[in-house]
Amino acid sequence: MHIFDPTVNFMGGYALVGQPFPLAAGLGLACKHKKTDQIAICFLGDGANNQGTFHETMNMASVWKLPVLFVCENNQYAIGTRIDRSTAVVDQYKRMCGYNIPASQHDGQDLDVVMEAAKKAVDHVRSGKGPYFIEYMTYRTRGHSMSDKTSAYRSKEEEKKWSERDPLRIYSDKLIKAGVLKEADIKAMEKEIDHEIETDVIKFAEDSPEPRVEDLNKYVLDDSPDARWIGPLQNT
């Protein structure tokens, strides 16, 4: 659920929808303060944009010109509620007018389009001009959770339409058309990847040990605190 890997500056996956907005802006503030050339990138869904943290953070990120790139994957559903039933302004990039943050909307299914837009946005943020907001139009092909039956809120036709625009399919077709790969190469790669997942990834997960019960209380607070700051106080 909560994946972190600070060795590659991946600062966490969060289960509170909208909570990462300020955390990402804070990481951006640290980058700016330390004068590194880093930027913070915050991934979000359209559903998160109706939280107060969205508005609060966009406002502060803009006022303080924080180096943060907000990447909105607009899949048009907040779990099971379609965007036009929950959100007054359906095009998310338009909401940035209220915060004076440059923003743009793009096809999220075409890798080339995604990369080109991302590059422009990263360059903008890295140049010190403050935050940028990208909206990629996309779709969630399956349910939000294990208990989510998508048939309750969207049509088979709509799901079919979007499955035909699968980003992997679109890019494979491009590569074939350009003569870079043949259909057989794609099939071979898919087979190889399936094999890797089955034999390496799943096996690694299943063979990995459970955490030790005696470590239950570790990591709550600093496990080796400095007594100068922590104490305890000596009553004389």
Place this chain on the structure above:
Amino acid sequence: MAEIFYWEAIRRAHDEEMARDPLVFAMGEDIGVVGGTYKATSGLLEKYGEARIIDTPISENSYTGIGIGASMAGMRPIIEIMSINFALLALDTIVNAAAKIRYMSGGRVSCPIVLRTPGGTAHQLAAQHSARLARMFMSTSGLRVVTPRGPIDAYGMLKSAVRCNDPVIMIEHERMYNMKEEVPDTEFFRPLEGAEIVRRGTDITLIGYNWSVHLCLEAARRLEKDGISAEVIDLRSLKPIDRETIRRSVEKTHRVLVAEEDEAAVGVGSEIISTVIEDCFFALDSQPVRVHAADVPVPYAANLERAAIPDVEDVYRGALKVMGRI
């Protein structure tokens, strides 16, 4: 050694820690140009500039979250929330983020923030500006909660809190900012953990924190005239609680009272008396007593506010009850 106000002690700690470490910065509503509602950051904007003394919009949840995010990248923010009532708006980032990120990341990312906020009733600030809420934070794993009772602890604990690697909630009090105390001129630190025996006695242990320590001390002076020797303990830290100091005192006096400005339910008194019962039940010679606020939102009218909040008389009478004198 000079006598300084509580707010000056906090300001001095900010100043020294910011001068020492460029990663320390402060943020909050009106802390820069205005210098803080309680002057705790006055003059620091001129000295450290806008990048380190940050005036925030009125967006408690997100500016607290921005401070937390900055701390995850090694910064040392001191976040001021003007009143603990507004900290309710920031509970998601405090409780769901700051308190849990260290655990969720297996110790790889920590959130060394200091969050300072006054909690307590002042004079007629009414229901929405008189919250206390210490009990809410002391029940949250992953936080430290400290309650300095005067300028020495305010200065020394804030300095320790800035250097500590854990998220620290420092609960101040609106009626205490103008309290004065002799504070040494040379740098010193006060530990974040450990209750302090602030008055020695043999007949009853009076336990308080923050403002209620002063009620206990005044009540102890009155009890002395009745021939009752009261020991007074300042908890100082509500998370973790120093059970050992409490146990030792109660094993000596055999009687205990806890004074809190907050309502009783699921509160500091409930917690302390539970630890007494667990740790030294057979040392008790009488029932423990909790002195606490009435179970009402804090009223505006001065007479009702006085009736709702415990005072010295309430602590004094509570102690007489423990002693079996009334």
